Amino acid sequence: MQNYETEATWHYHNGTKHPNGMLLNRFHAYHPSHRPSPYKIYKNVPQVSIPLDKTPIGISALDAISMENSYRHTIPDLGVLGRILYFSSGITKKIKFQGLGEIDFRAASCTGALYHIEIYIICKDISGLEAGVYHFDPKHMKLDTIRLGDFRKFISNATAEEQFTSQAPVILVFTDVFSRNSIKYQSREYRHAFWDSGTILANTLAITSAHKISSKVITGFVDSKICQLLGLSISEEAPIAIVPIGQTVQEAPAFPPLQEINIEAVSSDYEIEYPEINAMHESSCLLTEAEVASWRRQITLEEKYSARLIPLGKNITVQEPLEKTIIRRGSTRKFSLEPITFDQLSTILNHATSRTNADFASQKSLSDIYIIANAVDGLESGSYYFVKEKNSLEQLRKGNFRHASGNLGLDQDLPYDASVTIFFMSNLDKILGHFGNRGYRVAQIDAAITGGKMYLASYALGLGATGLTFYDDLVTNFFSPHAENRETMFLMAIGKKEKTT
Ligand SMILES: Cc1cc2nc3c(=O)[nH]c(=O)nc-3n(C[C@H](O)[C@H](O)[C@H](O)COP(=O)(O)O)c2cc1C
CATH class of the missing domain: 3.40.109.10 (NADH Oxidase)
Incomplete structure (x- = not known):
């Protein structure tokens, strides 16, 4: 299995080490005036406005990040979903920089403020939102409609029926647009895919906990299946994590026939490709549901410490x-x-x-x-x-x-x-x-x-x-x-x- 041929990881990891990683060009230069647009634009798709209420619900950040996240039978409505998306990846401030104009800063930190992580939503009918597959547009606080119909089962199949995913009314998928970040960081970008998803996920887990809605980070899934559902080309934009949100009593029904997506979308201003990123990503893909099922096993790691603590x-x-x-x-x-x-x-x-x-x-x-x-x-x-x-x-x-x-x-x-x-x-x-x-x-x-x-x-x-x-x-x-x-x-x-x- 390619996933266990781990010299691919060592090649990538050692090659992207500062200061002498052989996969990095030390003379590469990036100027902020070349900053790509940090927003994926869907053309001519129906949009759904997200009502946004930023009123605090009274849970402190310290409590929210450390609460045990195991709430049951909760279904967010569009308002709560909007809050989860906003406090994960919405625009929280705008700062003017000389020569660069105004830059939108987001709820979570991101290397170079390049905002290369996109969020998609796959849901059943919830209050205020029809079952479908949507893309989060943080600039306008809207959802772009990619498909209508309940496709949750398609995702849960791709995770080999992971339990939270199978029972969630709403599933988020985080993706990484490689070139939006590699324009500055070259092939070290692939590390940033996880760093910058991770900082968003910390917020997502905290805000869902604050709302007493269950959530879980799922990293084991058949990559190609998720790309197929979202209409992504894996060499440009790749799924990184899946986050089932809430829990229903019933499992998701069979999904509707999957048509090919024919929607015009621009995810990056640049078409640069770093083959090292694609190679590392492909070598860590899981190819079948059986592979996902056998991959998902607990690891035991020990701490080593002396007596003087x-x-x-x-x-x-x-x-x-x-x-x-x-x-x-x-x-x-x-x-x-x-x-x-x-x-x-x-x-x-x-x-x-x-x-x-x-x-x-x-x-x-x-x-x-x-x-x-x-x-x-x-x-x-x-x-x-x-x-x-x-x-x-x-x-x-x-x-x-x-x-x-x-x-x-x-x-x-x-x-x-x-x-x-x-x-x-x-x-x-x-x-x-x-x-x-x-x-x-x-x-x-x-x-x-x-x-x-x-x-x-x-x-x-x-x-x-x-x-x-x-x-x-x-x-x-x-x-x-x-x-x-x-x-x-x-x-x-x-x-x-x-x-x-
Ligand atoms: C993983 C990570 C690494 C970062 N590395 C640096 C760094 O080396 N130097 C620096 O000045 N800022 C660094 N930053 C800060 C980002 O530039 C900052 O998050 C971004 O400009 C967005 O601004 P904000 O966090 O204030 O919203 C890093 C941020 C993250 C998440």
Whole structure:
């Protein structure tokens, strides 16, 4: 099976490492004036307006990201669906930049603000919306109609009858438009497909939990089937994750005959292709329902720690509702050098690492969390390993590592100035051995969802945060010998925002 020929992942992963990845051209240049349109445009399709009510429903961001997501028998109406879409990927602010005009910023962070993740909706008849297949248009808060009829069964077949998917009244599909992001990041883009879906998913899981509606992240599906339903060309736009929302008592009925889609749509301004992206994506595709069914197995990963552990501090409670936190969230552009408190760091770790409801998730996350504490009141400066099982930190080395922190985060000021940098690192060998090449997708998205939760937790506490990219192997070296055999998946920097005058 191609999915288990995992040298494809190592070729891609090693080849897209900063600074010397052989699949990256170091002389590649991107100017923001070449930024592609971040919206997929469907021409001449019927649209449905989404009523949008942003009123908070009273659940705090910290609670929403850590609530057990197992509500039953809930069917969202169009209004609630609109809120789920808006607080996942809607426009939350507009900023004018000299020479570039006004840029729409969205509910979740995204590398380069290139917004290459699209969301589709497959639903039964719900209040306010006819059964069909739709595309979310965040610019106009509308749905583009792609098909009418109940096609949920088609999706649940493609997931080998995954239970949440089979019983959901509404199913979201997240896709990635490769060229919209590769125009800047070249073939490293494929990592961003999962990073930038993950930050959106953190919001989706939180807002559905706040509404007491079940949701789950499904990463195992027959890729070609999803493309067929949505009318996508897999070399341009690929399905990344499926999110069943809510639960009905009845299973979905047989789906109507599948006609070929004949709709004009523009998903990207550029037709550039990076063969490395397509090769990595194809090698991690699951080809049949039988393959999906046998792929979906729990993995066991252990934490390794010594006896000397530092228990996490107090959990802080915050009342600000999730919706307000999402609207206020941004990526901090300048951190002050001031410390955060150990209780703040503890609260972020505690809430953001709560279990994600996903088809790959076991009790333990697929990535380990390594921390550089530059300035944390109540915690000695140094490097740490987070032992989730014991709610504790293990100190690896003490010392002032600000320079290392800045260096590992691609020599940027942000990781130097931040109070902490948090690195997500995975034992890729083990994960690929279990999940095959598909494990690469899963490891990336798992880390990114937790990263997205950290954004929300940090902002809920009145702090700043940003995702960052990194020099892959330098991170492993820095945290070794503890992090030997671990590959870096994601990086967050957290601290106090510098006050602008
Ligand atoms: C995974 C990830 C990596 C990022 N890497 C960097 C980075 O290396 N440097 C940087 O200045 N911003 C980085 N960002 C921040 C994005 O530029 C930012 O999310 C985007 O401009 C959208 O703005 P917003 O988050 O304020 O909505 C990153 C964001 C994410 C999600």
